[in-house]
Amino acid sequence: MSESLLHYMEIFRDFLKRKGSSPHTVRAYMLDVAQFLDFLRKELGLDDPRPPEVDRLAVRHFLGTLARSGYDRASLARKLSAVRSFFGFLRREGAVERNPASSVRPPKAGGRLPRFVDVERMRVLLDSLPRDTILELRNRAILELLYGTGLRIGELVRLDVDSLDLLTGTVRVKGKGKRERVVPLGRAALSALRSYLLRRGEILSEGGRRPKDPHALFLNAWGGRLTERGAYGLVRRLLLRTLSPGDAHPHILRHTFATHLLDGGADLRAVKDLLGHSRLSTTQVYTHVTPEKLKSIYARTHPRAERKAEEER
Incomplete structure (x- = not known):
């Protein structure tokens, strides 16, 4: 049996x-x-x-x-x-002769579109973050990095200090299936990371007697590596400053990263590589047209979108 x-x-x-x-x-x-x-x-x-x-x-x-x-x-x-x-x-393993789920058709894709934050709200959120204490600098660097690179929260907490190359402005990321990719860092993310790294040693020296992790990029208050659960809660609290509870989850920053790139004219395959997707079909969910872009396209292309000045008089 x-x-x-x-x-x-x-x-x-x-x-x-x-x-x-x-x-x-x-x-x-x-x-x-x-x-x-x-x-x-x-x-x-x-x-x-x-x-x-x-x-x-x-x-x-x-x-x-x-x-x-x-x-x-x-x-x-x-x-x-x-x-x-x-x-x-x-x-x-030889426990069954056939897979009973292999012939079951999955539900049709294309349900709800990914939620994202518009450019202006994202700017307000990031500009409102305090940056006085070392932990506030760390928090700002985390949000700038998530929005500026589209990293998953699990990828973020696995980063080491030597994952960064500040000279070339890139970060080396270990993604799903241990696949590695190199993602460029924008000016805002680089600035936030440099400010954090200048004072990161304060956490290691003041963290008490708990185990330290000198290699981890993002540290908790005691000098250990920030956990995925800890990072999730931290990011959620920061997002709640601007977003509703239903939208305040770290993955919305990944959605926002992809949406803003595509809205700016980025190639879909390039976005796929930046996100670390193995299939282009996974990235295509982000090709929805935002209301702002839709209005812009309409205004530029439809012959009746802009009324002539004499018609308005």
């Missing part, structure tokens, strides 16, 4: 880590698979399901139930991806 799905979950976790998946991806996949197993128990009565007991209909039923509960298309697609990866792993 085969082992239970619960047994294979821990092995799957180790497999994802060995494959080089980020901690965020591992955590998200494990939560999604656990939700699927909980669904099998509560909705289908499978208290300790075995791999062969799960079929295509069970996966479709799972997605349908979530859709009726109000999950958006992006969330459904991610959960299907997690279940599909899990059973793909089980197939390689």
Whole structure:
């Protein structure tokens, strides 16, 4: 008799880590698979399901139930991806003959457009940040870097001091799947980073007896490496100065970075490389036209957009 799905979950976790998946991806996949197993128990009565007991209909039923509960298309697609990866792993392990999720069609892409911050609000937010204490300088450098490079929050906290090249104005980033890319730094981000680095040593010398990390670029108040959770909360608090609670999450800065580049005429493939996407289709979600750009295009191109002066008199 085969082992239970619960047994294979821990092995799957180790497999994802060995494959080089980020901690965020591992955590998200494990939560999604656990939700699927909980669904099998509560909705289908499978208290300790075995791999062969799960079929295509069970996966479709799972997605349908979530859709009726109000999950958006992006969330459904991610959960299907997690279940599909899990059973793909089980197939390689010989626990199932076929992947029951492989033939399930994912929800159609193109649900909600990514939220972003317009240029003026972004300027007001960044210009309003205090810059007196070392931690305030650190916070300003974090926000300028996130907006100026489009880094994920996990990529940001993994940066070391030597990830920066201030002479060439670039940062070396380790992204998903351990893929490395070099991203240019704008003038504002470089200025904020230099101001922070000049006083960064204060945190290491005044952080008490807790373990220090002299290599980490961004430090917590005690001199250790800033964690992903700590950075998330910090950025959210800073964004709440200007944005609504629903928009105040670090990833909106990545959306904003991509949107502002494309609005400025950047090539889609260049933006793909800057974001660290492996597929162009992932970047294409940012090709929506902002209201400001739409008005500008309309005013420049439509023959009736601008009334003649004599018509206005």
